Amino acid sequence: MRKIRKNDEVVIILGRDRGKKGKVLLSIPEDDRLIVKGINMIKRHTKPGRTMRQAGIIEREAPLHVSDVKLICKKCNQPTRVGFRLLEDRSKVRLCKKCHEVID
Numbered sequence: 001m002r003k004i005r006k007n008d009e010v011v012i013i014l015g016r017d018r019g020k021k022g023k024v025l026l027s028i029p030e031d032d033r034l035i036v037k038g039i040n041m042i043k044r045h046t047k048p049g050r051t052m053r054q055a056g057i058i059e060r061e062a063p064l065h066v067s068d069v070k071l072i073c074k075k076c077n078q079p080t081r082v083g084f085r086l087l088e089d090r091s092k093v094r095l096c097k098k099c100h101e102v103i104d
């Protein structure tokens with residue numbers, strides 16, 4: 001089970017975007033990486049082609065490593081580590097280690 005998933009709110013704790021917050025757009029579990037909206041932007045030069053009418057520079061998000069971010073708990077609104085709890089029906093839920101509330 002993944003600690004951070006799509007649509008989670010995270011804060012960046014390492015790198016040049018440290019301290020910024022954003023929403024997870026994509027999780028890449030096989031690489032332990034995430035794409036966070038507006039974070040770790042890289043510039044790409046584009047040529048005119050089928051999808052782009054104009055040549056130019058576009059900015060897009062580059063993946064971040066999961067250890068570069070911390071989840072922001074929706075309950076206590078603080079950056080936190082994620083724990084897990086096994087429910088009676090044997091399903092697992094995520095737990096905020098700060099306020100000990102179930103995250104989902």
Ligand SMILES: [Zn+2]
Nearest residue numbers: 073076096099
């Ligand atoms: Zn919390």
